[in-house]
Amino acid sequence: MNIVGISACTSGIAHTYIAKEKLIKAGHEFGHKVRIETQGTIGVEDELTKEEIAAADLVIIAADIKVGGKERFKGKKIVEIPTNIAIKAPKQLYKKIEAELNAKQ
Amino acid sequence: MLKKLQIKKHALTAISFMLPLVVASGLLIAIGNLTGGTVIENYQDAYSIPSALVSLGVLGMGLLAPVISGAIAYSIADRPGIAPGLLMGLIANAIGAGFLGGMLGGFIVGFFVLFLKKHLKVPKWAEGLMPMMIIPLVSSVVIGLLMFFILGVPIVWATDGLTSFLTSMQGSMKFVFGAILGGMAAFDFGGPVNKTASLFADGLLLEGIYQPEAVKILASMVPPFGVAFSWVLSKALRKKRYTKMEEDNIKIAFPMGVCMITEGVIPIAAVDIIRVVVSCTTGAAIGGGLSMLWNVGSPVPSGGLFIVPAMTNPFLFLLALLIGSVITGVMLFLWKKEPAKEFTEDTSDDEEEIDLSDVKITI
Numbered sequence: 001m002n003i004v005g006i007s008a009c010t011s012g013i014a015h016t017y018i019a020k021e022k023l024i025k026a027g028h029e030f031g032h033k034v035r036i037e038t039q040g041t042i043g044v045e046d047e048l049t050k051e052e053i054a055a056a057d058l059v060i061i062a063a064d065i066k067v068g069g070k071e072r073f074k075g076k077k078i079v080e081i082p083t084n085i086a087i088k089a090p091k092q093l094y095k096k097i098e099a100e101l102n103a104k105q
Numbered sequence: 106m107l108k109k110l111q112i113k114k115h116a117l118t119a120i121s122f123m124l125p126l127v128v129a130s131g132l133l134i135a136i137g138n139l140t141g142g143t144v145i146e147n148y149q150d151a152y153s154i155p156s157a158l159v160s161l162g163v164l165g166m167g168l169l170a171p172v173i174s175g176a177i178a179y180s181i182a183d184r185p186g187i188a189p190g191l192l193m194g195l196i197a198n199a200i201g202a203g204f205l206g207g208m209l210g211g212f213i214v215g216f217f218v219l220f221l222k223k224h225l226k227v228p229k230w231a232e233g234l235m236p237m238m239i240i241p242l243v244s245s246v247v248i249g250l251l252m253f254f255i256l257g258v259p260i261v262w263a264t265d266g267l268t269s270f271l272t273s274m275q276g277s278m279k280f281v282f283g284a285i286l287g288g289m290a291a292f293d294f295g296g297p298v299n300k301t302a303s304l305f306a307d308g309l310l311l312e313g314i315y316q317p318e319a320v321k322i323l324a325s326m327v328p329p330f331g332v333a334f335s336w337v338l339s340k341a342l343r344k345k346r347y348t349k350m351e352e353d354n355i356k357i358a359f360p361m362g363v364c365m366i367t368e369g370v371i372p373i374a375a376v377d378i379i380r381v382v383v384s385c386t387t388g389a390a391i392g393g394g395l396s397m398l399w400n401v402g403s404p405v406p407s408g409g410l411f412i413v414p415a416m417t418n419p420f421l422f423l424l425a426l427l428i429g430s431v432i433t434g435v436m437l438f439l440w441k442k443e444p445a446k447e448f449t450e451d452t453s454d455d456e457e458e459i460d461l462s463d464v465k466i467t468i
Contacts, residue, residue: 065121
């Protein structure tokens with residue numbers, strides 16, 4: 001799958017970036033192409049492009065706080081989780097997402 | 106229902122907005138105080154660079170309640186929440202409801218704006234006016250008046266009751282008096298209860314009574330010192346008590362505490378409010394009681410450790426401060442639970458079992 005997403009945590013200096021790395025790493029193991037935009041205290045980094053969002057099959061928002069720019073994902077399948085799930089159990093997360101998607105079809 | 110309201114997410118958003126402000130303002134005050142600055146009373150007169158720094162820091166601390174309130178309302182209701190949220194924070198400041206008043210105002214006005222956005226129907230021609238005029242105005246009027254006249258009343262009562270209570274306690278046992286004053290000054294980390302005790306001490310200072318001022322200074326330093334001490338204990342005894350994020354906050358709170366700024370403890374208290382408040386209040390109360398009992402007085406109302414030499418009995422002051430901080434630290438250390446395991450530094454692929462039943466895909 002093509003997956004795009006956003007990560008953001010409370011202090012915006014550590015967990016935001018750990019969540020991003022974990023989501024990308026575990027995603028690759030499952031054969032997904034993952035792109036994550038970070039919204040830390042420094043501001044938006046690695047901003048998602050229109051093309052990336054258009055090509056995405058799924059959006060993962062891993063955030064403990066309010067994130068900006070959600071309207072870009074209108075009509076997309078969205079999974080919203082706190083950052084600790086992405087950090088502690090990214091593989092279980094991907095398995096659960098697959099199970100949910102299969103259940104919907 | 107509660108889960109749907111996402112109270113925690115909104116509060117965390119506010120904290121993430123507030124952190125850079127508290128750190129910058131706190132350090133401005135600290136640097137200014139260190140270099141001999143004081144708050145500028147009259148900007149028409151000449152003033153020094155250190156005084157300008159202190160004053161900017163104090164102005165920044167004054168922004169705390171509005172920023173908390175504005176960020177909570179923004180988190181709940183998106184952009185239309187910001188303006189009314191900031192206003193509710195200003196009301197909290199004005200009526201003396203401080204940081205807790207700001208949180209309360211932010212939540213109420215945020216949900217009210219969200220309600221208006223969803224349910225207020227206007228004719229087509231007026232739709233452009235909704236975000237620009239109707240929502241900010243209606244929400245500010247309704248919730249603003251609620252804050253001023255209804256939510257403000259119990260806070261004013263509490264403040265009045267406290268002052269008369271304190272005054273009546275004056276002649277009786279010194280320890281009890283010092284303990285109450287110290288406990289109050291530490292109770293809400295620079296909030297309205299602290300300000301009441303603080304104002305009372307400052308008032309007595311003008312009357313030439315120096316002891317309450319020493320209690321106030323002590324009680325402002327016990328929470329950051331106590332929290333830092335509990336962290337040192339947890340490191341020394343290899344028993345984890347704080348998450349990485351909390352440790353970072355403690356490292357900021359301690360130097361702020363040296364300069365008598367208690368607010369650095371707020372981020373640590375916010376995630377574990379009962380344990381931290383009770384421990385800090387207890388330590389400050391005992392330290393304050395001892396300081397009063399030992400007749401320590403301070404002719405200077407503010408300045409933290411740097412003005413200790415100016416006190417009537419610096420040694421006994423430091424002893425009382427130490428005892429209070431150790432009590433707070435030990436209480437926190439024994440009472441706080443080990444935080445949930447962190448996997449921040451762990452790069453292994455082992456995963457713990459986690460409940461994913463809330464993970465839902467929405468379109």
